[in-house]
């Protein structure tokens with residue numbers, strides 16, 4: 603007997619098992635930036651919203667593909683670990699449209715080499731789904747980089763930049779963001 607899709611899913615090994623329900627969000631224009639992901643039904647705390655999918659590449663290949671030195675940053679990369687980055691531009695799903703927020707309602711969790719997006723609080727239909735990107739801070743970063751990665755989440759808790767700011771740099775980063783920008787295009 604040919605198994606029905608539902609039975610096939612139930613018998614599939616864990617790493618092939620899809621989400622238990624259809625994904626609870628849709629993609630449309632966002633006030634934060636470009637397109638974003640918006641809940642289409644109520645989502646409970648801890649619920650898996652989706653898996654972040656994409657081509658698995660090395661950090662060197664990610665650096666080759668994307669040069670942040672020019673223009674505005676726009677990335678579909680997700681760092682899985684010290685060896686691997688997922689590039690959602692290739693083989694990615696709509697999970698790549700979740701925007702960053704400094705006061706998010708989702709988080710990412712890595713399980714057996716897979717990246718899951720999970721709700722960290724109850725989410726109502728229509729609310730935008732976000733997580734904190736926490737872009738890695740580099741010691742040579744200054745005002746230019748902080749402004750380059752300026753955050754537009756618009757929440758009262760916004761730290762002003764998508765970068766994860768070390769505690770020792772927080773006051774300096776606030777000062778840099780308060781200064782008028784001196785460089786063009788960033």
Ligand SMILES: C[S@@+](CC[C@H](N)C(=O)[O-])C[C@H]1O[C@@H](n2cnc3c(N)ncnc32)[C@H](O)[C@@H]1O
Pocket residue numbers: 632634635636637638675676677678679698699700701702703752753754755764
């Ligand atoms: C994975 S994409 C998210 C989807 C994106 N809005 C789009 O339409 O393609 C990540 C990019 O979205 C933009 N972005 C996401 N959250 C942002 C935020 N809070 N502030 C400014 N730009 C943001 C940045 O350009 C970032 O590199």
Ligand SMILES: [Zn+2]
Pocket residue numbers: 703704705753754755756757759760761762763
């Ligand atoms: Zn923010």
